[in-house]
Amino acid sequence: MSLLVLAAESVPEVSFTRDANWFLENVWIVPLLPALSFLGILFFGKRLPRGGAELGIAALGLAFLFAVVANIAWFDHRDNYDYRDAEPATELDHSAGVGDTVLDIDGESDTVVLAAAEESEGGEEAHPAVAVLKGRTWFENGGVAFAVGTLLDGSSVMMLFVVTLISLLVHVYSTDYVKGDVRFTHFFAFLSLFSSSMLFFVLSRSTIQLITAWELVGVCSFVLIGHWWEEKPNSDAALKAFLTNRVGDIGLLVGMIILFFAAGNTFDIVTINEKAVAGEISQTALTWAAISLTAAVMSKSGQFILHTWLPDAMAGPTPVSALIHAATMVVAGVFMIARLYPVFYEGFGIADNSVNGLAVIGAVTVVFGGLLAFVQDDIKKVLAYSTVSQLGYMVLALGVGAYTAALFHLFTHAFFKAGLFLGSGSVAHSVHSFDMKKDMGGMRKFLPTPFITFLICSISLAGVFPLAGFWSKDEILVGTGGLGVGADKANGSYHLMLIMGLVGAALTGAYMTRCIYLTFFGEFRGHGHPHESGRAITVPLIILSVFAVGAGFLNLPPGFLAGSAEEPTGWQERFGHFVEPAAAYFPPIGHAVPSWGLAIIASIIGLAGPAVAYWYYFVKVDGLAKQTGEKLTELPNGITSRNAWAGAGHAVLVNKYYLDHLYNDVIVAGVKGPLARVAYWFNQNVLDGVVDGAADGAVRSGRFVYDNIDQKVVDGAVNGSGFLSSQSGQGLRRMQTGKVQQYAALLFAGATILAGIFIVVI
Amino acid sequence: MMLNQFLLLAAALFCIGVYGVLTRRNGVLVLMSVELILNAVNINLVAFGAFRDNVMGDVFAVFVIAVAAAEVGVGLALVLLMYRNRRSIDFTEVDALKG
Numbered sequence: 137m138s139l140l141v142l143a144a145e146s147v148p149e150v151s152f153t154r155d156a157n158w159f160l161e162n163v164w165i166v167p168l169l170p171a172l173s174f175l176g177i178l179f180f181g182k183r184l185p186r187g188g189a190e191l192g193i194a195a196l197g198l199a200f201l202f203a204v205v206a207n208i209a210w211f212d213h214r215d216n217y218d219y220r221d222a223e224p225a226t227e228l229d230h231s232a233g234v235g236d237t238v239l240d241i242d243g244e245s246d247t248v249v250l251a252a253a254e255e256s257e258g259g260e261e262a263h264p265a266v267a268v269l270k271g272r273t274w275f276e277n278g279g280v281a282f283a284v285g286t287l288l289d290g291s292s293v294m295m296l297f298v299v300t301l302i303s304l305l306v307h308v309y310s311t312d313y314v315k316g317d318v319r320f321t322h323f324f325a326f327l328s329l330f331s332s333s334m335l336f337f338v339l340s341r342s343t344i345q346l347i348t349a350w351e352l353v354g355v356c357s358f359v360l361i362g363h364w365w366e367e368k369p370n371s372d373a374a375l376k377a378f379l380t381n382r383v384g385d386i387g388l389l390v391g392m393i394i395l396f397f398a399a400g401n402t403f404d405i406v407t408i409n410e411k412a413v414a415g416e417i418s419q420t421a422l423t424w425a426a427i428s429l430t431a432a433v434m435s436k437s438g439q440f441i442l443h444t445w446l447p448d449a450m451a452g453p454t455p456v457s458a459l460i461h462a463a464t465m466v467v468a469g470v471f472m473i474a475r476l477y478p479v480f481y482e483g484f485g486i487a488d489n490s491v492n493g494l495a496v497i498g499a500v501t502v503v504f505g506g507l508l509a510f511v512q513d514d515i516k517k518v519l520a521y522s523t524v525s526q527l528g529y530m531v532l533a534l535g536v537g538a539y540t541a542a543l544f545h546l547f548t549h550a551f552f553k554a555g556l557f558l559g560s561g562s563v564a565h566s567v568h569s570f571d572m573k574k575d576m577g578g579m580r581k582f583l584p585t586p587f588i589t590f591l592i593c594s595i596s597l598a599g600v601f602p603l604a605g606f607w608s609k610d611e612i613l614v615g616t617g618g619l620g621v622g623a624d625k626a627n628g629s630y631h632l633m634l635i636m637g638l639v640g641a642a643l644t645g646a647y648m649t650r651c652i653y654l655t656f657f658g659e660f661r662g663h664g665h666p667h668e669s670g671r672a673i674t675v676p677l678i679i680l681s682v683f684a685v686g687a688g689f690l691n692l693p694p695g696f697l698a699g700s701a702e703e704p705t706g707w708q709e710r711f712g713h714f715v716e717p718a719a720a721y722f723p724p725i726g727h728a729v730p731s732w733g734l735a736i737i738a739s740i741i742g743l744a745g746p747a748v749a750y751w752y753y754f755v756k757v758d759g760l761a762k763q764t765g766e767k768l769t770e771l772p773n774g775i776t777s778r779n780a781w782a783g784a785g786h787a788v789l790v791n792k793y794y795l796d797h798l799y800n801d802v803i804v805a806g807v808k809g810p811l812a813r814v815a816y817w818f819n820q821n822v823l824d825g826v827v828d829g830a831a832d833g834a835v836r837s838g839r840f841v842y843d844n845i846d847q848k849v850v851d852g853a854v855n856g857s858g859f860l861s862s863q864s865g866q867g868l869r870r871m872q873t874g875k876v877q878q879y880a881a882l883l884f885a886g887a888t889i890l891a892g893i894f895i896v897v898i
Numbered sequence: 899m900m901l902n903q904f905l906l907l908a909a910a911l912f913c914i915g916v917y918g919v920l921t922r923r924n925g926v927l928v929l930m931s932v933e934l935i936l937n938a939v940n941i942n943l944v945a946f947g948a949f950r951d952n953v954m955g956d957v958f959a960v961f962v963i964a965v966a967a968a969e970v971g972v973g974l975a976l977v978l979l980m981y982r983n984r985r986s987i988d989f990t991e992v993d994a995l996k997g
Contacts, residue, residue: 874993877928881920 157209159202160268164286166202166296167335169195170303174329181321188321189311192328196307199335200300203293210293213268214714267717269406271341280401287341287405290715291474291543295338295467298550302463303331305676309558310455312672313565323363327459330356334464338471342403343392346475350388350436350468354381357465361452373451380445384435388472391428394421395479405475409721412478419482426483429476430493437469438524439531440501444795447512447520450570454561457516461523462554467546470530474543477534481723486537489628495535495616499636501528504793506643510650511789514570515560518651522597523553525640529612532637537627537725538615540691540712545612547711548596548604548687555593555680562586562673563655566666572654573769575662579655582666585674587656589681594652596684598645599742601735607688609742610735613637614693614728627726641738642745649749658758659767693730904945912938925977925987929970936966 173195181188271285286292307327314323333356337349355378362374398421399408411417433439438446446466450457460466473480473494484492505524512518526549533542560570563586569575580587596603599610617627618634660666668674691711716722757770791797911934918931940959947955981987 872996874996876989876992877920884916884920 157206157213159206159209160213160288160293161270163202163206163268163288163293163296163339164270166199166206166300167332167339169199169202170328170332170335174325174332177321177325177328181325186311188324189307192324193304193307193311195328196300196304196331199331200297200304203296203300206288206293207297210288210290211714214290267406267721269341280403282344283342283404284345285341286339288339289717291471291717292338294543294547294711294715295471296335298547299331299334299338299463302550302554303327303334303459305554305558305679306455306459308672309458309561309676310453312670313455313561314453319363323360323453326356326359327456330360330456330459330464334468337468340475341405343395343405343408344403346405346472347388347392350432350472351385353465353468354378354385354436357449357456357460360456360460361449363453363456364451370451373445373448377445377449380442381435384432384442387428387431387435391425391432394425394428395476398422398425406721409476409478412482413720413723415482417482422479422483424483426480427493429472429479430497433469433473433531434497435469436472437466437527437531438501438505439469439497439528440504440524441795443501443505443524444792444799446524447508447517447792450514450516450520454516454557454564457520458554458557458561461520461557462550466523466527467530467550470527470534470542470546473531473534474539477539478721478723480534481537481725484535486535487627487724487726490630491632492535495532495630495633498528498530498532498535499633501525502532502640503528503636503643506640506647508789508792509643509647511786513573515564515572515576515651515655516557516570518572518647519553519556519560522556522644522647525644526553526597529609529637529640532633533612533615536616536630536633538612538728539725540709540716540727541608541611541615543715544691544711545608547690548608548684551680551683551687552593552596552605555589555677555684556597558673558677558680559586559590559593560655562669562677563590563666565669565673567662567664569662572651573661576655576660577658577662577767577769578660579666580657582660583668586669586677589674589677590656591652592681593684594648596688598648598746599641599738600645601739602688604684604686604688606739607691607693609637609641610730610738611691611693613641613738614730614734617726617728627728638738638741641742645742645746646749649746650753653749653753653757654769657754658761658769661767661769901945901949904941908938908941908945911935911941923988923990925980925989926974928989929973929977932973933966933970936962936969 170192173191176191176195177188181191184190267287267289269285269287271283274282274284276282307324310323310327314320317323330353333349333352337346337353340346340349358374358378361377362371365371365374395408395417396403398417399411402408408417412422431442434442435445446461449460452460480486480494484494486492486494502525505521505528509518509521509525512521526545530542530545530549533539533545563576563579563583564570566583567575567579592603596605599605613634615627616630616634616637618629618631691709694709712727761767788794915931915934915936915938918934919928922928922931940962943955943959943962945955947953947959977987980992984991
C-alpha cells in the first residue's frame, strides 16, 4: 500500500476526468428529495389529504430507488472501472496533488474520478479504487477555496441505501403510529429534514459540509426528541441531547480546525486524508485532531461517559428513536471516523499497537452499556443501552483497524435495531405504555407479528449463527487480532478489546432474553385489550427482519464453505470489497484472517449469556409464577437482596453509574456553587468598595459641579440660548403660514435665485 | 437637429406647470400641474438624449414616468383622504401647520 502512495506521488497520470455513471455523478439528488419534501410539507402539508405524509413517503421512496440504482452502479464502477482506458486529463495540473486538481477555481463544475491501481508485485488482483468526486467552488476567501460537492465512495453509497431504506420504512410506520397527533404534519416535515441532513452528511466532500450536516442532524434530533414538548421530561430530554452534543461539537470544531491548518489550508476531505496517509501532516497534529474528533464521536455516537443523552432521547416518538438509533444521528459519529479514517489511523497509531484511545472507549462502552440494559424497566431504554453497546462495537472495530467490520456492523445493526425499535413501538402502541414490568407480559398472544420479528431481530442482535449480527460481530472480534487470532495479518494485537467484545456478546444475548421474557412471555400485567397493529406497522417490521436475517451473507468470511482465505469467491468479502477504498486517501490497513476457533468460542460465549438469562426467567421466574399464580417479573428473594455486593452493583447500575449525578450535582453544581460564593465575596468586598468609594467621590464632585458650573455657566448658557431662540422663533413664525402653495412659491423663488447665481457665476 | 424648439417647448410647459401649482386651489389641478412640470423635464431628457445620441436620456425619462405614476398615486390618495375629512379639496384651506 505504501507503494501505492508513492505511485500516486510520482506518476502524474493518476487522476482522470472521465464520466462515471450518471447516477453516481448526480447523487446530490438523493439528499435534495427529502429536503424538498421538508419544504413542501412545511408549506402545503396541512392542506394535503394525508397531512403531508404522502409527500415524505414519495420523496423517500424516490430517494430509495435512486440509492438502489446508485448501489448497483457502484458495483459496476468498483469492479469494471479501468482507469487505463481513460484519457489523461490534460487540462488538469499534474504537478499538484491528486486532491488539489479536483478544485476548479473557476467555479466550473467538474467531475474527477480518483483512481489508483492496486497492482502489487505479489500478483494480487488488480482493481482500481475509485471515488467519484463532484463539486464546485462555493466561494473563495484569502486564497482558500470553499468547495461544496459530493464525495461518493463505497461507504457513502452504502449509507445512502441504509438511510433511505430505514427512513422510508419509518415514514410508512409513522403514518399509523402518530396518527391523529396534534403536530402530525410538523412531525413528517422534520422526519424528512432529518433524513436529508443525514444523506447530506454521508455525501459531504469538505469538512465544512461535514460540520454543517452534523449540526443539522443535531438540530433535527432536538426537534424530534422534543416532539411532545408539552411534558417537561420530553423537553428536558431534548435539551439534554442537544447540550450533551454541544460538548462534543466543540471537539469537532477544534479537530477540524487543526486538520485545516495541518493539511495546508484545505477543507477537502480527500486531500486531508491523502496527506495523512502520505505522512505529510505531523504526528502531533494528527494525534490532537484525532483526540478532539473522538470527543465529538463520544457525544454523537453515545460512547461511554457522554452517552447519557441517548437513553433520555427515548422521550421522543418511537419512529424517531428507530431513525436516530439505526440510520441517522448516532451512526454519524461512526461514519465520521470512517470518513476521516487516515487521521485516526495515523493519529492513534492503530497499526502495530495493542491499545489506543478509540479502541478503549469502544470496548468500555460495549460492556458498560450492555450492563445498564439489565436494570431498565422501559423497553425502549433496554434497546437504547443496547444501541450504546453496539455503537461501542463499531468504535472498537474502527479503533483496532477493522474498517470493513465496523461499517458492516453499522449496516447489519441498522436493520435489526430499527426492527427492534419499531417492534417495541408496536407493542407500546397497543398497551399505551413502555413499562415492561407494569404493563406488558404475554404479548406474544396479542401481537404475533411484532413478536416474531422482535424475536428474529433479537437473535440477530445477539449474534447467533447464521443471522446478520453473527457475521458482523465475528468480523469485529477477528479484527481485534487479540490473543493470537489472525494476528499475522491484523493491525496489532488488541487482547483487551477481544475479551471485552466477548463479554459484550454474552451480555447482549442475556439482556435481550430478559427483555423478550418480560415483554412477550408470562402473564399480561397491563390493563385493557392489546390489539394487533395495522399493516403500516407490520410490513416495515417484516421487511426489517428479512434484512436482519439475510444482510450478513453479503460479507461472508473468505474461505467459508468454498474458496480460501487468499482467494475469496462468491459473496465472500463482497461488502468489504464494496465499501473499502483502496486509493491513496485510505490508509494501508491489515485484514485479519478469519478463525473458525474464535467463531466457535464466541458463539459458545454468546449463547452462554442468554442461557443463564433463560434459566433465570423462563425456568425459575416463570416456574415460580405458575406455582404461586402471581404475576412475577423477578425472583422475590434474588441475589441482589441476599448479597451486599450484588446489591451494591445493582444500585450502581440503577443509578447509571451515577453519571447524571456527576454531571448535574458535581460538575454543574460544583462549578455553580463555589463560583457563586467567590462571585459574592468579590462583589461584597472588592466591587462594593470600589463602587462605594466611587459613589462618595461622585457625590462630592457632583455637589461642587452643581454649585459652580451647573448653576452659573450651564444654566446661563441654556437660558440665554432659550431666550434667543424664543425671540427669533417669534420673528420667524410669521413665515409659517401653513399654506402649501406659499411654500411652493418660496421653493420656486429660491430655485430661480440659485439658478440665476449659477448662470452668473459660471 | 434643432434642440432649441424642444427646450423652448419644455420651458413653456414648465412655466405653465409652475403657474398651475402656485395658483390653483383645486388639489387635482395642482397634481395635474405637477405632471406638466415632470413632463417638461421628460421632454428635456429625451431631447438631450436624441441630440447627444445617448440612450441614457430615454432611460431617465422612463424612470421619471414610473416615479411620476407612483407620485400621482400617493397624491391622489392624499386628496381623497382630504376630501373624506373635510368635504373639500381646496389646498388653501389646509393650513393646520400654521406657525
